[in-house]
Every structure is written in structure tokens, then in C-alpha cells.
Amino acid sequence: MRVLICPDKFAGTLSAPAVAAAVASGWNPSDDLVLRPLSDGGPGFVEVLAGALDGRLLDVETVDPLGRPVRGQVLLAGATAYIESAQACGLHLLTREERNPGTTTSYGLGLLMMAAIEAGAAELVIGLGGSATNDGGAGMLAALGAAPVDVAGYALPYGGAALSAAVALGGEPRLRDVRLVAATDVDSPLTGLHGASKVFGPQKGATDEDVFRLDAALEQFAGVLERAFGVTDLEVAPGGGAAGGIGAALIAVGGRVVSGIGLVSTLIGLEKELDAADLVITGEGSFDHQSLRGKVVAGIANGARDRGLPCIVVCGRNETGYREAASAGVTETLSLTEHFGSAETALAEPARGLRELSERLSAQWSR
Template identity: 55%
Template structure:
């Protein structure tokens, strides 16, 4: 039996590679002859560069950049020919901020701009920025400041500082810095910059903002947008609200928004692998309604379905019913929490529990 194992990370517990290895070990414990192809995935968030390096090769270029709270952090980007892949979470990810210091009004995307600048200096003519897992809500202002936009002091000060803007944002130097470079925001988030579906309202609470701060940050982003893009067109583009508005910052530089899932699935060759598989297994931390709106498991399931191949989901938790899952191309979805008996067990013993769940699924699948 040929099995393609293509999970996303299980946020906070397992990387995509660790999850793939656990599933393979569990499956082989029941079916030692199974041919398991491990294909760890990322939709643009944490793990993006690692996944693409495994699939594409290329050179990993180390770079010390400014972290979300102004501290130096170690990051790296992937250079393949003249295309650079940048993982924004390496510079401004939520995992970079201790829980007791999480404040989306204070964190900055400055380090993302530094990574883009380093990539351009290394000869990149296309820079693909993977979005997701950010701690920021600054509309990409910090990124723009790192590339030369003014007033730099205000722009790099975090989302709250944008409320103090009292003059137009000068983007000339930043646009010149990336002149001739194709910029791509890789994300499957379709939120605009502002409003009830915007960056502050939807993602701010995940980063530590309460209801009052959400309103303040949305107003600060609106002030920034008036200063940077007076005609208002770009702030309404789907995906401009990705990564706390980092998508908007890239749009201001002439960038485009593209599907991170499609980019990664094409890069790793899932279509060809699924065509010759007997079953495809995917997974993530929480398989819920958002998963069915273009996230990785949905993309994997659709690819498998095109070839008439069953797709199984092994997830930390499953919050969609069978009919919804089937409509998305999922043959069956299995919950790690239910298998382990509790959330605590699923979190504390995620690797062993995922191996055990995979073994049970494999045993049922062989019958």
C-alpha cells in the first residue's frame, strides 16, 4: 500500500515533519510493508521555509534581524535560483513573544523588511513572503520602514504608534529599494485590512488584544491607510489583512496576494504523488470550519479527490461533521483528543498519541 502523509504542523505541539514521522511510524507498526511518502507542509506560516527547502533544495541564507519587540533574532530565508522564500513568522512570529508580553500594539514587522532587503541584496528578483503566525498588527508599516519608508520612527513603533501619524507616508525610498523585484504575499487568508472582518478584529484577540484595543488598533490602521493609500483601493483587497496587515504593506510596494497552499502544494509535487497513492493522510492541530475555507487539509483533500484517492484527516481536534468533511473531499476525520481521552493527554503526549491513532486508523483501513 502506498501512503502519502502530508500534514501541516500541530500548532504548539508538533512540527509538520514531526507529525508526518509520527503518522508513518504508527502506520508501519500495523502495516510494515506500507510505502510511506512523507510530505510535511505549510501554508505560509511557521515551517514555510523548511518545507520548501526539503522540496526545492536551494540555499538557506542566515540573517540576524529585528524581532517583534526590537530584540535581535536569528532567521533565514531560502534562495532558489533568483527566487527567495521568506517566512515572516521567523522575524515577527507570535512564538517570538512571551505570553506575558503579547501586545499587538507594540510588535513590529521591521525584521520582515530586513529579510526582504537581504534577499534582494543576494540577487533575488522574486521574493515570496509566507504569512501566518504573526504577533503583529502594524499593517506592514515596520516592514516598510526597514526598506526606507518615512517617518521611520513612527512606522517601526508597532500598530499603536500608527495612531500618531499626522503626515503622508513617504514610500518612495521603499519602492526604489525593491524596484524590479516581484513581491508575493503567500496566504490563504482573505480578510481585508479594516473593519469587522479585518486584521484587528479577526486576528487581534489571538495576539493579546481585548475588545477596546481591537477598536483602537483598527482606527490606527485606518489612519495609516489614509496616510499611505488615500484612494483606499488596496485596503479592500482580499488578503490585505493577512499577518496583521503585512499583506497590505506588500501591496503598497506593488506586491500581489497568492494562495500559500497552492504555492506549497505545487512546489512539493502533491498532485503527481497523490495520483499514484492508495491513500493520502493529512492533518493539523484543529480541523474546523476554517480548515474548509482553503487551508492545507482542504487543499490536500481536493488534490486527492481529483485522482479518486481517499483522504484521511488526523487532527488534534475535529470540529466538523462527516457531511461537511465529505463535501470537502475528506473520506474520514479522526480526533487525537478523542483517541487520547483528554486535551491534556493529546497535548502532553502528542507524538506518541498521534502514532497510536495512526496505528488504529491503519488497522481499520486494512480490514
């Protein structure tokens, strides 16, 4: 039996390769196991691609969402550089007490981009997801030489809240005509009911009042970007709300938006592996309503459904209804929280839990 194991990360506990290895450790060894860890553009994007592409990793000194030094890596494969925004803007870089999308910045992403440009890349593919920021890419643009300024011409403080005073950009981004691709994990617009602030702001530390102010600030900044780069409808562009609005800034400077899971799947040859599989196992830390909107599980389940393959989801916790999951192509869902009967144990021993779930599944599915 050919079993394709292609999970995303379990955020905060296991990387995608570690999840795949844990599942494989519990399966019947007489079966043919194919491990293809995945990323939808969020944390793990560079690690997953580095394991599949013939390239080299470039170490880069950058900063985290609060401006503190942190190390990142850019994957250089031919003329293309693959960059992971979460390495500089990731929510995992902050403690819960430090989360504040009004002040966190995407400046570090701009430093990663500059390093890739200086290394000679002609195309930057930027994975967006898992960010702690809500600044519409303002910090990124500042690092590239185009900081937002107020009516007096002074550069604004970092963070999403300050953008309510933005009236222009203080320069042109130094991009040297590189091609830009935003690999997103969501198709959310920049503003509004389904925008960056409303949907993702609360998990980044925003209160209800903060959400209102941040959304208004992004609306103001969208107007600045439209005037600066001659674009329109930036507030409603699909994917513009990715990574706290970084997607919108990349669109404004000429970037195109693609599905993160679609891009990764193509680069690692996942379609071929799906064609050859008898059973598919995927998963992520939290399987919820967002999982079925452009994330790894949705892409894998849809592909399995189209081929008539059973698709099993393993997760840390399951907050998706059976009918909703089944309509996306999911055959069965197993969670560590239900397996252990405790969220604390699920977080403390995810590898053991995945191995044990895999043993149970192997007894059920293996020929």
C-alpha cells in the same frame, strides 16, 4: 497501497516533517508511504521548501515582534528567495503575557527581505501566517526605508496602535525592483468584520476595545499606503489582512497574492502525488473553521475529493462539524484530545498520539 501523508505543523508542538514522520511510524510498513510535509505560508514555510527545492539557506540576524534579536533563514533557490514572516513576526516567539498587537512590529520581516535583496534575489516569495503583529506591514516598510510618519514628520512608534496618527511615509522602500509574492494562509481583507484586527486580533492578545482601535488604525494606514503608491481598494483586497495586514503592504508596493498551500503544492509536485495515491492523510494542530479557508487541510481535502480519494484528518483538537468537514472532502477526523481524553496529554505527547492513531487507521484502511 499508496498512502500520501501530507500534514501541516502542529503549532507549538511538532513541525510538519515531524508530524509526517510520526504518522508514518505507526503505519503498516508493507504499504507504500509518501511523505510530503506542507505549509500554507505560516511557520515551517522555509523548512518545508528547503526539503524539496535545490537551494541554499542563508542565516540572517533579525528581530522578533518586540525588537529582540532572533535568527532567521532565507532560502535562496536560483533568483528566488523564500522568506517566512513568522520567523521574525511569529506568535510562537512570544509568551502569552507578551502578546500585544498594539505594540508588536513586523520590522524583522523587513530585515529578512533586505538580506535576500542584498544576496541578489530578483524575486521574494514571502510566506504570511502565524504572526503576532497587527501593524499593516508598517514595521516591515520602516526596515526597508519607508517608515510611517505623523503630521509633524516624526517616525511613529512601532506597533498597530500608533498607526492612527500616520499621515505619510518618510521615504521610498528600497526594493531594487524585485518582484514580490505574498503566499498567504487566509483570504481575509485588511479591515472590517472579517479583517485582520477582528478575526485574528484576539488570539494575538487584543481585547474587544483593542480590536476596534486597531481596525480604525489600519483603516487610517490603508489611506496612507494608497496615496503613497497610487493603489485603491486596499482595505478590501483579498489577502490584505494576512499576517496582521502585512499582505496589504505587499500589495501596495506591487506584490501579488497567491495561495500559500497552492504555491507549496506546486513547488513540491503534490498534484502528481495526489494522482498516484490511494489514501490521503493530512492534518494540523487545530482543525477549526479557519482550516477550511485557504489552509493546508482545505487544499488537500479538496484535491482528494476531486479525485474521489478518501482523505483523513489527524489533528490536536477538532472544532469542525462533520457536515462542514465532509463538504470540503474530509472522510474522517481523529484528534489527539479525544484519543488521550486530555488536552494536556495531547500537547505533551503528540508524536506518541499520532503514532497510535496511525496504527488504528492502518488496521482500518491498509490492504
